Amino acid sequence: MGDIATLYRRWLGEVWQGDLDVLGELLAPGFVGHWPDREVRGLDETAEQIRQSFALFGDVRTAVDVGPVVDGDTVAARWTFTGAYRGGLPGATAAPGTTVSFSGMDIMRAEDGRFAEYWVVSDALGLMTRLGALPG
Template identity: 60%
Template sequence: MTSNLYRRWLLEMWNGDFDLARDLVTPGFVGHWPGMDVHGPDGLIEALRMGFQPFDDVKVTLDVGPVVDGEHVAARWTFSGTYKGGLPGASAAAGTRVAFSGHDLLRVEGDRFAEYWVISDAQTFNRQLGIG
């Protein structure tokens, strides 16, 4: 069950069905990104919309896992898309293709995710967009 929950999380929600967050996370959900936390399904939906806004043709694929251990699930994924422009500090031209990988760790509570930690390859992402 947890493996299927994660597949919906990654392969459906992270591929554009953001409102699915209301079915996949608890009301008290906390998502931990480097530098920010988001709270609840609506906070997650807003973070996804803002994060995806500068990109077209987004595709998120599952590379490794999901690996389930008790109440936790982990996986490795790859994000790819076409940069539309508009990110502060980015010098890449609109139309630049980007791809980077990351790792998820989630805690399950009942039949939903209650907590999320993510780390991604920001160095590769920043290099592709000419940031820093």
């Protein structure tokens, strides 16, 4: 499948641009994703988790700010996600169409040329504040 840095760039540059058809190429069948509020298993649950993000944001752009940094079978990077808020988040006062950005960090572990495990943390508090769902 190529080197792990290239695999990661595809994860951020293809999957997080909405191309969920490539998940089978990038993720191992037993993939486990550790989001701060839940754990997802397999391609279907992962695709649904990503679809939920796209339900809230359009015109998504992602950028790698630091990395990817590779150590053996593990890659880490800091990224920025920018998108146009579509509306629908309970309590949010931001108008649909409002452009917001937030940053986060990924750690991904590869096995046999595909990602087997994923950990992500992001500035959800800052995002919620910018959307008006929390006081600033």
